[in-house]
Amino acid sequence: MDFANQIILVSAGLITFSIFAGVLSSRIGAPLLLVFLAFGMLAGEDGPGGIIFDDFAVAYLVGSFALALILFDGGLRTHREALNRAFGPSLALATIGVVLTAGLTGVAAKFIFDLGWIEAFLLGAIVGSTDAAAVFFLLHLRGLRLKTRVAATLEVESGINDPMAIFLTLGLVGFAAGAHSVANTSDAIGFLLDFLWQMAGGGLFGAAGGALVLRAVNRLQLSSGLYPILTGALALLVFALAQAAGASGFLAIFLVGFTIGNNQHRATSEIARFSDGVAWLAQIVMFLMMGLLVTPSALVPIFLPALAVALVLILVARPIAVWACLVPFSFTPKETAFVSWVGLRGAVPIFLGTIPVLSGVEGAEVLFSIAYVIVLVSLILQGWTVPLAARLADVELPPRPMPDRRVELDLPAGKGKSVVAYTVDPMSLLARRGVNRLPLPMGTTVISVMRDGVVRTEGLDQGVQPGDVVMILTTADMIPTLDRLFGARRARTRTKDTGTVDFVLEGTASAALVADLYGLAFEAEERELTLEQFMRSRLGKDIKEGDRTRVGGVALTALQVRDGAVHQVGLDLDPPQEESLLKKVRMRWREALKSLRDLFIADDPRGPF
Known part of the structure; x- marks a missing residue:
């Protein structure tokens, strides 16, 4: 009984103090997830807490559970429009990008640590994917807003690239543990078939499970507080069934969340709030536990070579993979550089690092320690500089006003x-x-x-x-x-030679979508156009930056024009009211009468005769 009470006391205390530490650290811009990870290390056996925790099996179980909940919440918050806009580049990054990143990082690890090729590529696979928890959190830090396609690409990529990293890790663990042979053709074919089933099966389980969960939520009459619990339980059931069938349960639960988040159903706000809270708890527990799992003294001997691998990953492997994947999708060099820089590593690589240890791979503890150092470097170097990188890459948009209550x-x-x-x-x-x-x-x-x-x-x-x-x-x-x-409009965007605007929109945005969002009275034929096409239809071909047109009581301004094409449009919801022709005539008439009165009636400045 006393032991159980101690476990509850320690767990509650760690979570509480981590949250307080995170609140304080946010004032200096420190990534909150890094704080949770560091706090777990301080509470561990080498820190003041002195808690000894080395159960990799428990870490893997809790990590799987937490990661599933985080991905479900990520799917819930991924809008269909964002997925449609970023599906191609995100899919390329989540598949080809992960393989290229893992391969290039593995080559560097091979020569830096003198590992075998299988072990080197296994390390590359462990750290090859971006972390959904880190990306979702840091992209929304302090109201950070990015260009729509850039933000959508990063969020969708981080949500769907974990299955590829998990598949590569499991497959390479099989080769490293001697269960498979590289020279065996049947093993290679089985490896490929397993990959296809992981992806296809995860998609099937996710699509079917999402439809069934949505139907259950809409058909069952329950207390409002039970809908979030039902949704979470059914989503985890789909995850477990997919995993049991050898498919990717992580992809499946992401798709279940995506289905729930993009369809009308009961208890929308309850499910969203509950999922957000559970995802936060899952992130805190996952990062704390991974912090407890590592022994800081074991990191010292391998820190410098692990730092070298981390720098190769951040500065070489990830940029090359991102460039290769985004070339067909017409991203600008600055956008490509920013997507490359936000290749954040978080708890997922540490979680994947437990798999070789549990499978008995020789030297697995070293791989785990290297992955841990890479995560620390990524969170410190990349996580601390995401807002600065957004400004330098010119992908940051003005913050949206948010209501206080x-x-x-x-x-x-x-x-x-x-x-x-x-x-x-x-x-x-x-x-x-x-x-x-x-x-x-x-x-x-x-x-x-x-x-x-x-x-x-x-x-x-x-x-x-x-x-x-x-x-x-x-x-x-x-x-x-x-x-x-x-929301409070304390900082409207001031643009060069164009006054102020409330929102900055991409020229490729659908006029119909913008009209529905902001109540603009577009004509029927204008709704079929993009904003760029609409501006050209209103203002002609020779558009210059600052040219404006009105739609009812709202003004649209050409903010960024390159090669005759409007790339950004400013939306002013409260423009100065234009005077009608009748009002102008009346004003001119009053001015004329006043002039006549001053001429004939006013006192002679020379005084009386």
């Missing part, structure tokens, strides 16, 4: 409909415009405005005051757009 209430009967209550910020767009003048997204309706406890549903065009609560009926996918409209 937002309350969501799902409507079970509406399947995806939510009632959202926003408290009006003094610096929001809403505080300066009437509710009926807001460019609200399609399918969004203002229900009421509450002020001092009194609800009113009429006269909404008269405007609101800071502190008022606006209740809106909308769909879950429109909430991010409403967040931008109701």
Whole structure:
């Protein structure tokens, strides 16, 4: 009993102190996941905590469970539009990119550590994939916003490249442990067939499982608090079944999350909030446990050569692999460099490093220690500099305004409909415009405005005051757009010679999608165009930076024009009101009358005769 209580005390204490340490470290920009990892090391046998933990089997079990939950949450937050936009480059990076990175890193490890070829490539496979937890967290650190295709490519790649790294690791472990022979043709063919089944089977289990989980959520009548638990349990069931069938359960659970996140269902906000909390807990536990597992004193003898391998991975292997994969997709050199730099390694390589140890591969503990050093270097060198790299690569977008307070209430009967209550910020767009003048997204309706406890549903065009609560009926996918409209606009983007804009959009964006998001009154034929085509249709072929056109009460500005093509369009939701022709005539008439009055009626400056 006392031992059980001690376990609970230590676990709760580690998690609590890790969170507090993370809050403090965020003020100096330290990657939070690095803090969790370092805190686990300090709590271990070589640190002040003195906790001895060397059970690789438990680490593998907990790591599998945590990684599955993290990937489910990643799939839940990956939008279909992002996947469509980045599917080609992400798939290339998640397959060919992982193989190239593993191969080049393995060659470096072969000569730096004098390993056998199988062991060297095994190390390359262990550290070959980017970490979903690290990428998802750092790309959203402090509201960091990136160009849509760049962000989508990095997020989707990190979500789907783990199966390839796991497959390579398991296959090479079989060769290193002597279960397979490189010279045996049947083993090589079996290796290839196993890869095909891992990918295809994971996709089948994920697609079928996602559809079944979605149907269960929509058909069963449960208490709202049970829907997230049901969804998580069924997703883990799909993961376990896929793994038992020899397919990739990690790919399957990512696809289950993707299916749930991109379809209307009950308890949207409950599932999203629950999954976010569980994913955070999984990340904390995973990084703490991996920190406990390593013995820092064992890292000292191999630190410098491991650092050399890490630098080869970051500065040579990853850039070459990224360049080779992204060449067909017309990424700019700066975008390619940024994607290369955000090849973050996290808990996944440490988790994969436990597999050779459990399989009895000779020298596996050394491979584990090398992988650990590589992760530390990646989190320190790359994780600490992601915002700076985004600015240098010119892929950072202005931060979106976020509301201070937002309350969501799902409507079970509406399947995806939510009632959202926003408290009006003094610096929001809403505080300066009437509710009926807001460019609200399609399918969004203002229900009421509450002020001092009194609800009113009429006269909404008269405007609101800071502190008022606006209740809106909308769909879950429109909430991010409403967040931008109701958030504090403390830093509008000032552009050269074009004034200020609220949002910067890519010229390749669909005019129909932008119209639906911001309530723009495009003509039917204009909705079929991209924003670049729309600007050219309105302004002609000779567009210059700063040229503007209006759509209702919203202005669109050509921000970046290269070779006659509009690459970026600024959206100004509150442009200066243009005067009508009648108003201009009246003003000119008043000015003329005033001039006549001054001429004939005003006192003579020379005084009376």
